[in-house]
Amino acid sequence: xxxxxxxxxxxxxxxxxxxxxxxxxxxxxxxxxxxxxxxxxxxxxxxxxxxxxxxxxxxxxxxxxxxxxxxxxxxxxxxxxxxxxxxxxxxxxxxxxxxxxxxxxxxxxxxxxxxxxxxxxxxxxxxxxxxxxxxxxxxxxxxxxxxxxxxxxxxxxxxxxxxxxxxxxxxxxxxxxxxxxxxxxxxxxxxxxxxxxxxxxxxxxxxxxxxxxxxxxxxxxxxxxxxxxxxxxxxxxxxxxxxxxxxxxxxxxxxxxxxxxxxxxxxxxxxxxxxxxxxxxxxxxxxxxxxxxxxxxxxxxxxxxxxxxxxxxxxxxxxxxxxxxxxxxxxxxxxxxxxxxxxxxxxxxxxxxxxxxxxxxxxxxxxxxxxxxxxxxxxxxxxxxxxxxxxxxxxxxxxxxx
Numbered sequence: 001x002x003x004x005x006x007x008x009x010x011x012x013x014x015x016x017x018x019x020x021x022x023x024x025x026x027x028x029x030x031x032x033x034x035x036x037x038x039x040x041x042x043x044x045x046x047x048x049x050x051x052x053x054x055x056x057x058x059x060x061x062x063x064x065x066x067x068x069x070x071x072x073x074x075x076x077x078x079x080x081x082x083x084x085x086x087x088x089x090x091x092x093x094x095x096x097x098x099x100x101x102x103x104x105x106x107x108x109x110x111x112x113x114x115x116x117x118x119x120x121x122x123x124x125x126x127x128x129x130x131x132x133x134x135x136x137x138x139x140x141x142x143x144x145x146x147x148x149x150x151x152x153x154x155x156x157x158x159x160x161x162x163x164x165x166x167x168x169x170x171x172x173x174x175x176x177x178x179x180x181x182x183x184x185x186x187x188x189x190x191x192x193x194x195x196x197x198x199x200x201x202x203x204x205x206x207x208x209x210x211x212x213x214x215x216x217x218x219x220x221x222x223x224x225x226x227x228x229x230x231x232x233x234x235x236x237x238x239x240x241x242x243x244x245x246x247x248x249x250x251x252x253x254x255x256x257x258x259x260x261x262x263x264x265x266x267x268x269x270x271x272x273x274x275x276x277x278x279x280x281x282x283x284x285x286x287x288x289x290x291x292x293x294x295x296x297x298x299x300x301x302x303x304x305x306x307x308x309x310x311x312x313x314x315x316x317x318x319x320x321x322x323x324x325x326x327x328x329x330x331x332x333x334x335x336x337x338x339x340x341x342x343x344x345x346x347x348x349x350x351x352x353x354x355x356x357x358x359x360x361x362x363x364x365x366x367x368x369x370x371x372x373x374x375x376x377x378x379x380x381x382x383x384x385x386x387x388x389x390x391x392x393x394x395x396x397x398x399x400x401x402x
Contacts, residue, residue: 002042003051003076003104005096006059013038014100015045016108025097035065051076051107053099055116063116073116080106114243121216126236128209132229133278135205139198142191149188153181164195219337220330223323224296225289233282234327241331247324255280256317256324271317280320283327287320298323 005012009030015023023045028037042048048071055063055075066073084102085094107113143162150167151157153174158166171192176185206229213221213228213235220231244250251257255275261268290298298319305315 001049001051001104001108002045003053003100003102003107004038004059004062005053005099005103006062007096008058010096011038011059011062012096012100013041014097014104015042015048016101016104018108020105020108022101025100027096034062035069038066039069039071048072049074049107051103051113052116053081053103054078055114064119067116067118074107074113075116076103076106076110076113080110117240121212122235122239124212124236125209125216125232128205128212129229129232129236129278132202132205132209132232135198135202139195139202142194142198146188146191146195149184149191152184153188162195164192164199167192167195216334217337218330218334220327220334223286223326223330224293224298225286225323226327230282230286233278235331237276237279237282238331241328241335244328247328250328251321251324253279254283254324256283256321258317283320283323284316286323287316290319290323291316 001017002013002015005014007030010027011030011034012025012027014025017023024041026038026041028034028041050063050066050071050073052059052063052066052073053076054060055073063073063075081099081102084106085098088102146162146167147157150162150170154170158170160166167188171185171188174181174185176182209232210228213231216235218231218235220226220234221228226234238250241250244253248257252272253275255272255277257272258269259272259274261270287298290296291302293299301322302315302319305318306312310318
């Protein structure tokens with residue numbers, strides 16, 4: 001097991017055997033030949049596995065280069081390697097070789113080491129979802145500065161949500177007098193130009209996200225409130241859904257599962273602040289969309305929790321967990337469909353069981369109805385025929401059972 005402690009300027013690798021004995025250590029400079037140097041050094045180990053700390057962060061590029069070189073690579077979270085150092089029986093100094101050894105031990109002993117694969121279409125979604133989030137933050141910052149300028153130009157400022165057209169109208173009504181007011185007015189015009197530029201960039205990114213979501217042929221958008229932005233965020237940050245053994249593991253990863261803080265006979269559960277907060281925010285947006293649409297089954301579920309005595313926040317958390325389960329189900333359906341397509345494309349036989357499992361499980365997965373069958377569709381569901389009866393959803397079945 002070769003543990004790698006990656007840095008911006010260099011990478012330190014330490015090799016250990018099955019008894020955790022150090023076999024050697026090497027440090028290579030970050031550059032075009034970093035992979036060649038590492039592979040040249042590990043050529044002495046015929047059976048090897050690379051363990052990269054933070055393969056989705058600082059060690060991303062190195063991990064992908066090793067995968068491209070047909071090497072077996074696993075990802076080790078920094079927290080896991082830190083625990084190895086903390087629980088070590090011998091006191092060790094904090095340096096790169098010892099950190100790399102901790103990474104190797106963590107990968108060697110951990111039963112849940114995540115294997116690193118070559119990036120696919122999900123990485124494209126993650127790139128543009130992150131870009132959309134960054135543009136949203138940047139626009140919020142510019143809008144706050146615009147509000148501050150307007151407060152210095154207009155008595156009371158502007159209390160509503162600022163837009164480029166509204167800011168242009170307000171600035172056009174001002175006749176600056178004096179050097180100070182003129183400077184603030186000019187600053188407002190520059191901020192207005194920034195708002196228009198960011199709005200245009202966000203529109204372009206939304207078109208890109210809609211295109212990649214359509215190309216993925218995902219069924220995640222069949223869940224009410226899950227549009228292209230939420231779908232790209234979920235798929236991009238989840239990646240391979242098979243790394244979650246159950247819907248409970250998936251809920252723990254996205255932070256919708258409560259945290260148990262029980263002691264003795266007392267059973268107490270609290271709000272989880274753990275998990276992927278980007279994914280949690282995407283699920284939160286889907287839940288808020290369902291609550292705001294009174295015709296949705298999610299709103300019915302939310303109201304039922306309120307009548308049971310739950311507070312608004314508690315009911316929303318329960319709804320988020322149900323959406324998490326629905327997302328997990330749809331991601332599993334997509335993965336199964338992709339496997340069937342791969343088998344059929346390679347000339348194999350998919351088998352009646354696999355195909356039936358994919359087609360039969362689709363109606364079961366639509367926990368809260370269909371919302372966005374196309375990226376540019378609205379959140380309103382399709383009109384139902386008077387004579388047609390929609391299939392009963394699992395939520396309705398659960399309500400009848402209760």
